[in-house]
Amino acid sequence: MSEKHHALHVILFEPEIPPNTGNLIRLSANTGIGLHLIKPLGFSLETKALRRAGLDYHESSRVQVHESLNECLNLLQAPQSPLRVFALSTKGSQPYQKLQYKAGDILLFGPETRGLPDQALNDSRICARVRIPMLTDSRSLNLSNAVAIVAFEALRQLDFPGLS
Numbered sequence: 001m002s003e004k005h006h007a008l009h010v011i012l013f014e015p016e017i018p019p020n021t022g023n024l025i026r027l028s029a030n031t032g033i034g035l036h037l038i039k040p041l042g043f044s045l046e047t048k049a050l051r052r053a054g055l056d057y058h059e060s061s062r063v064q065v066h067e068s069l070n071e072c073l074n075l076l077q078a079p080q081s082p083l084r085v086f087a088l089s090t091k092g093s094q095p096y097q098k099l100q101y102k103a104g105d106i107l108l109f110g111p112e113t114r115g116l117p118d119q120a121l122n123d124s125r126i127c128a129r130v131r132i133p134m135l136t137d138s139r140s141l142n143l144s145n146a147v148a149i150v151a152f153e154a155l156r157q158l159d160f161p162g163l164s
Contacts, residue, residue, distance in 0.1 A: 006034035006062075007161040008154050009106045010147055011072055013120055016042030016111045023144035025063055032162050033151055035063045036072050042111070069108075073125055076106060085125050088150060089116055090140055092131030099130065101154035103161065112143050 010033055015021045021037065028035040045065070066072040077083055085106045086099065108126070110116030121129060132146055141149075155163070 006032060007103050007158055008101075008151060009034040009036060009076060009104070010151060011036045011038060011069070011106060011108045012143070012147075013038045013069060013108060013116055014040060014042070014111045015143070016113060017143070018043040020112060020142065020144040024147055027144070027148060027151065028063065031151070031155060033155075034076075036076075037063065037065045038069050038072060039065060039067055041065070069120055069123065073106075073123075076104075078104065083125050084127050085123070086128050086130045086150075087116055087121055087123075087126045088130050088132070088146060089121060090131060090134070091115075091121075092129035094128050094130050095133055096130050096150045097153055099128065101157045103158060105154060107147070107150055107154070109143060109147055115140070 010024065010028070012021060012024065012035070015037060021043070024035055027033065064072075066075070073083060073085065081104070083106060084102060084104070085108055087108045088096070089110070108116065108120065110120070120126075130150070132141060132149055134141065140146075155161070
């Protein structure tokens, strides 16, 4: 399956915590979601904690590392259809479960300690700023949990393509 033909893509913008990325490598391997990491990474891909969290799934996942968000989005751009990039942010205005997801959609998540920077949030290719409902005084959810929540809603709406 080529990178452009995944049912769904997840981009981690400058991820910082190895076990979160390891968990998402495992999610990618088990769901067919394309996983993209934007440099700089806060760890080496050979970090023991990353490999432990990803177990033996590193070989069966399709993880790509990109120099920039722009490089990644250019790679994912399909000639016939515009990108649909949803930026996940605690400042988002649209609840994730109210969106109508389509095959090829891209979910963009920020680094664990600071979220997406304004430059990424204001990229012209972002079609919506999306949030996961939480209690008012809550700061944020764990990154790998947040990705799983939104990704599985999108996959559910797509009738879990290729999954049994």
